Amino acid sequence: MIQTITITGIKDFEADHIFECGQCFRWNVEDGKYVGVAGGYVARVSYEDGILTLETTGGDEKFWSHYFDLETDYSAIKSDIISKEPKIEKACNEGYGIRILNQDKFETLISFIVSQNNNIPRIKKCIESICEHYGEYLGEVFGKKRYAFPTVDALADASICDLADLKLGYRCEYIVASAQQYRKEGAPTTYDQILSYHGIGPKVANCILLFGLHRVDAFPIDTWVKHIMNDMYGFSEKDVKGMAAFATEKYGQYAGYAQQYLFHYYRNVKFT
DNA sequence: CGGCAGGCGGTTA
DNA sequence: TAACCGCCTGCC
Numbered sequence: 001m002i003q004t005i006t007i008t009g010i011k012d013f014e015a016d017h018i019f020e021c022g023q024c025f026r027w028n029v030e031d032g033k034y035v036g037v038a039g040g041y042v043a044r045v046s047y048e049d050g051i052l053t054l055e056t057t058g059g060d061e062k063f064w065s066h067y068f069d070l071e072t073d074y075s076a077i078k079s080d081i082i083s084k085e086p087k088i089e090k091a092c093n094e095g096y097g098i099r100i101l102n103q104d105k106f107e108t109l110i111s112f113i114v115s116q117n118n119n120i121p122r123i124k125k126c127i128e129s130i131c132e133h134y135g136e137y138l139g140e141v142f143g144k145k146r147y148a149f150p151t152v153d154a155l156a157d158a159s160i161c162d163l164a165d166l167k168l169g170y171r172c173e174y175i176v177a178s179a180q181q182y183r184k185e186g187a188p189t190t191y192d193q194i195l196s197y198h199g200i201g202p203k204v205a206n207c208i209l210l211f212g213l214h215r216v217d218a219f220p221i222d223t224w225v226k227h228i229m230n231d232m233y234g235f236s237e238k239d240v241k242g243m244a245a246f247a248t249e250k251y252g253q254y255a256g257y258a259q260q261y262l263f264h265y266y267r268n269v270k271f272t
Numbered sequence: 273c274g275g276c277a278g279g280c281g282g283t284t285a
Numbered sequence: 286t287a288a289c290c291g292c293c294t295g296c297c
Contacts, residue, residue: 022278112278115279116278116279116280117276117277117278117279117280117292117293117294118277118278118279118293118294118295119276119277119278119296120277120278121295121296122277122294122295122296123277123278126294164293167293167294167295168293168294169292169293170280170291170292170293170294171293172293174280198280199279199281200279200280201279201280201281202279202280203278203279203280204278204279207278220278222278222279223278223279224278225278238288263278267278
């Protein structure tokens, strides 16, 4: 059963920008609108003239409002980072509707383990496969079978051999070990704690900080960001430390937002 | 066929 | 602590 939620007076929202800036893997265009699963609910999203419309199997306005980070003033954020770094203005204008979602911590942690040394279409495929095999079946919604992201227990108790059938490669053991650590310790709260997971290094840890824990000062440096920092500022692509220090100094507490605008710009506009 | 894709762990010097 | 190397898999 589908309910419709409409939220009005929303600025700085563009589904394309939100879902194509590298933060999530379970939202895809179906018949012209984005459909995805979050918090165990299926939703179809549309936005026009300040009105956000969600056709969903569950979750109240409060849940979705928080998920889409609607309480945050992105115009103010853009002004702030542009004032600190005018060179970012074009990227902010191109990706004007970006928002950093408030995603589930465990889902984010596992998803970014899957992302390592991998490309986006295959990451999405792998995660859907994990959901189909280990997640709760949510029914047929908008013409497709839908599945929730698995619980911590479901993945902690999964066998590495069975996961291997999902073509996850060497990431299988990371996934099971991480789910077990998460079950034992609870959700991580610091960078060092995230880094202590087997199979999580600096890049993935920063993604989990930013996208899972909403630590908007985190600045994940992947190969794209390396290209960007090289192109914009002349950094050697090996100088990850230099880039990280520069980002903190240049963008400060909003480095994560800056990363998203730049990533989106280079990924979807400049290099296409 | 080698190279690479939103890296990481392990081993070397 | 920096520089390599191998790695599951799929697609050029």
